[in-house]
Amino acid sequence: MGISPEDYMLPAEREIRMLSPDGTLLPAEEQGTGPGHEYPVPGDDLLLEAYEQLIVGRRVNDQNTALVRQGRLAVYPSSHGQEACQVAAALCLDEGDWLFPTYRDTVAVIARGVDPLEVMVSFRGDWHCGYDPLEHRVGAQATPLTTQLLHAVGAAHAAVLRGEDTVVLAMCGDGATSEGDFHEALNFAAVFRLPVVFLVQNNGYAISVPLARQSAAPTLAHKAVGYGMAGERVDGNDLVAVLAALRRAVQLARSERTPLLVEAHTYRMQAHTNADDDTRYREREEVRQWAEKDPVLRMEAYLRSRGVLDDDAATRITGNAEAVAAALRQAMNAEAEPDPLEMFDHVYTEPTAQLRQQRDRLMEELAAESAADSPDAQEDAR
Incomplete structure (x- = not known):
């Protein structure tokens, strides 16, 4: 029996979370789930893979920030602190699905299998996006705010017309929900019942504008109701919860051919870009409090408590991340030879x-x- 939008419309009373900040698995009654909102905990193998991508993502973010300071990159919008959302976005999809990222979603693109060196050339100033979108089924990272949502909906519509079993995941930030393209994309996807999962990474600020000055809705997930689609909220710094929620959303989008909106509550620990001074609009105490919810530390603690991660595995994973960072340094320090x-x-x-x-x-x-x-x-x- 199919699931209608009414069966799964309003977000749960609390956002979905599975791990406490110290990495302890929460009891089922504290996970924020309810009828129609069941999310099984992903298996240990998938979670270990996700953790490896999380460590690579954190190292890439920090390496690229250093490359900007050295003048080797023109700009870099760091997602330090938001890596759980990005890793989950990549790993919840099948090989034939599509991902449409924003300019801040470098970690998601890499986790989808794109060579980090190809991802970074556009931030150096090259004229193209660096990788082949068709080969990886990853749209070009979109700098214009929210345009990628329309591209995502168009790709999903084309897939439906061709009879393909394709789900599209479209990423955006909280600031994007104030744009007209956001309305057009969600409205079209809902009217034509397209298999699109809209992932809103709500980090609290559209550059310097706080969420309270952008929206009067109780949550961004509630915006889905007006379009006739399901909405859900999840703790964006809880990799277990984000992965579980997005896998469920992709499953529903595929089986019911319906769009869904998932709001992930997260935080960017660093400035908007190297051109931004975030001390002008947010307090250091706020940043400190979010540092205690670090998705990397939370995930490491959980995996160690499960016996899935030990010192040898941690050393191997860290070494792999360092190798990725070293390759990036070498490539970005080499002078480009444009044709x-x-x-x-x-x-x-x-x-x-x-x-x-x-x-x-x-x-x-x-x-x-x-x-x-x-x-x-x-x-x-x-």
């Missing part, structure tokens, strides 16, 4: 006659410039 002709490669599948003419003209100019710089030409000039 001017590359600008013509991906405009159309089949280049137009005008593009071919422009490319040939540029080739001639580059060849002439190279010939003028040759040793023989310089000797003749003397």
Whole structure:
């Protein structure tokens, strides 16, 4: 028997959480679940895999922040503190599903299997996103706020028309819920019953604007009700809970072909980007309190209590994360060698006659410039 939106409409009275801040598994009655909101605890193998991605994500965030200070990256929006949401977003999907990330979701893209070196080239200033979206089924990281939600809905609609068994997960922040594109995407997905899971990472601020100045709704999950879709709230720093909630949402989206909205309450520990001074709009005490809810420490404590993680495994996982960071440093410290002709490669599948003419003209100019710089030409000039 199918599940109608009415069966699963209003968020539970409390947000879903499974681990206390110290990593202890909470009793079922304290997990915030209720009728229609059942979430089994993921298996130990999946949780260990998620923890490995969590450690890689934290190390990548901190390494990239250092690269910005060194001038090797133009900008980097860190997700330090939000890694649990991002890892869960990647691991809840099947291979044939699609992920549509924001500019802050680098960790999710890497956890989806994209080479970290390919992910970072756009933050260095390269003209393209660095990886092949079709190969990885990961949309380009979207800098314009909320445009990726419309792309996600379009991809889901196309998949339904083709008869594909595809779920799309679209990521955004709390600030995105104030945008018109957010309304259009959710409304279209609900009307056409598209298998899209909208993950809102509510970190409390749209750059410097607090949530209270953005929305009067009781929670962002309640916004789903107006569109006729299910909404849910989850502790975004509890990797077990986020993974369980998103896996359930993906399952419902696939089996019932219906969209869902999941609000994950989390926190970015660092500034919006390197161009931001977060001390101007939030107190250090607030940051300190959230540091005590660190998703990495919480997950490590839980896995150790289960006997799934020991010192040897922790050393191996940390070593792997360090290797990823070292490769990033090496790649970003190398000078880029841009190819001017590359600008013509991906405009159309089949280049137009005008593009071919422009490319040939540029080739001639580059060849002439190279010939003028040759040793023989310089000797003749003397």
